[in-house]
Amino acid sequence: MKQAYNHYVHYSLAKVANKEKKEEGKHFRDEERKVLQTAQERLKDRQYKFAVSHDLPKRYLKMINTVQAHSDNKYYPDKDIYVVKKLPF
Template sequence: MEGIFKKEQKQAGKHCTDTARKALQEGRMRLRNEQYKFAISQDFPKRYIQILKPIQAHSNEEYMEEKNVYIAKKLPF
């Protein structure tokens, strides 16, 4: 509780933004885990499974504040 108070003193709204960011990251991790399990169960090639492992490879959406939506970028290939 004291840590939250200190964060809010330094920067107003910091706790809310951190909480939202963590929730988004957890959602990405759950999605990655489900994609990974599906790829394993369907006998996808090993190189595809290696692409699925790092979570940062799948965080390609950007938040557009003016439209209040997330935009998913397409891969270049």
């Protein structure tokens, strides 16, 4: 147990400290990005399962199976719209 603790403290937290030393707030931004990417991946999986279960066309399945096809949408609350920043096709 002590060995695992030492590894965590001396290795894992040292990586975080080095990231923060180079650029303040980088670790937090990276962790936030990972959470968003995981959520986008889960959303993609649910959308794909829904499309398959409702026998939607293969061309549509191919399009929604790519996370980048819908993960870069940006919401503008003042206009109440989403703007798609890029599509892979």
